[in-house]
Amino acid sequence: MHPKTPNSGKTQNSAELVQLRQGRVAANTSAPDTLPERNPGMPFDVRFLDALRRVNLSGLERRASTLTKRRSIKGDNQAAWLLRSLALMDLTTLNSNDTDERVRRLCAKALNPLSRDLRQGLGLGDTVIRPAAVCVYHPFVATAAHALRGSGVEVAAVSTAFPHGLAPLETRIREIELSVAAGATEIDVVIKRGLVFAGRWEELFEEVQAFRQACGDAHLKVILGTGDLATLRNVGLASMVAMMAGADFIKTSTGKESVNATLPVGLVMVRAIRAYHEATGIRIGFKPAGGISTAKASLDWLVLIKEELGREWLEPDLFRFGASSLLTDIERQLEHHLTGRYSAGYRHAMA
Numbered sequence: 001m002h003p004k005t006p007n008s009g010k011t012q013n014s015a016e017l018v019q020l021r022q023g024r025v026a027a028n029t030s031a032p033d034t035l036p037e038r039n040p041g042m043p044f045d046v047r048f049l050d051a052l053r054r055v056n057l058s059g060l061e062r063r064a065s066t067l068t069k070r071r072s073i074k075g076d077n078q079a080a081w082l083l084r085s086l087a088l089m090d091l092t093t094l095n096s097n098d099t100d101e102r103v104r105r106l107c108a109k110a111l112n113p114l115s116r117d118l119r120q121g122l123g124l125g126d127t128v129i130r131p132a133a134v135c136v137y138h139p140f141v142a143t144a145a146h147a148l149r150g151s152g153v154e155v156a157a158v159s160t161a162f163p164h165g166l167a168p169l170e171t172r173i174r175e176i177e178l179s180v181a182a183g184a185t186e187i188d189v190v191i192k193r194g195l196v197f198a199g200r201w202e203e204l205f206e207e208v209q210a211f212r213q214a215c216g217d218a219h220l221k222v223i224l225g226t227g228d229l230a231t232l233r234n235v236g237l238a239s240m241v242a243m244m245a246g247a248d249f250i251k252t253s254t255g256k257e258s259v260n261a262t263l264p265v266g267l268v269m270v271r272a273i274r275a276y277h278e279a280t281g282i283r284i285g286f287k288p289a290g291g292i293s294t295a296k297a298s299l300d301w302l303v304l305i306k307e308e309l310g311r312e313w314l315e316p317d318l319f320r321f322g323a324s325s326l327l328t329d330i331e332r333q334l335e336h337h338l339t340g341r342y343s344a345g346y347r348h349a350m351a
């Protein structure tokens, strides 16, 4: 049910977590032998945080820079990986000037992301390749749900007073409930960054638990706003708290911070995911978001995930890109792959 993670030589941190988990299971005779696929969360356990307080910044930066240089993906192989980037995308519009009409056009693009010429040239035949989800603000959830019904493309809503998360807790929870009622099957919540700065981990845990409960069957993605969190240590700790509280995915950024998804931040988060998996057997998804606009950048992220978590994580239930303009560059690169020429970006306008 939970195959062993490839390439996961246990770190000291995760080994500590495994010991903690074993202690917890041994003390609880009713603990299940097999764990369910969806993250059920666990009681708040500060020892899970203690194991993550050390961060080797220069080691992470070195790893991030060598990871992307070691592999060069070319030709047909590159086209195949770009199609995977497309299938792993939450095609997003989160603008102040969004309208129902704009969202309808984005949904039409999600249903038919590649031109007939591209599909024929790539020999896709009847294979359906679409983004995993369309991601919108709450007022457009019903419109997106209507446009995408029956397609298998999920509707994701950003909730909890996106992007700052500073409304009262009751208001944030109500927003989730309304989005689910309107047809959202995935909810992207933002955390209150102040809880991280103040080290109020249990309070953060309780808020995320409340979000998870409000989601019901909708999957919960927890946005950390990593560019706001000041240190990579905070990123690791907030990741672990979100997972303990029941997050199905942890997500880097809103796209509205001054620094969004970066590879060193991604490394900290995926290593927290790996540690949580080794300790609990539960696989948590990862969503880098914000500023990922080139096909090349998407390939860097795929390499990072394959190297750190293994191929099994490169599926829509465990990995997503949050991106508003990445699809345009993927189309241009695929066209270049077929014709040797680049077309202008406006020819692939999305909305």
Ligand SMILES: O=C[C@H](O)COP(=O)(O)O
Residues within 6 Å of the ligand: 092, 094, 135, 253, 254, 255, 256, 289, 290, 291, 292, 293, 322, 323, 324, 325, 326
């Ligand atoms: O969650 C998704 C992000 O808001 C998208 O950010 P982006 O517009 O920089 O691609």
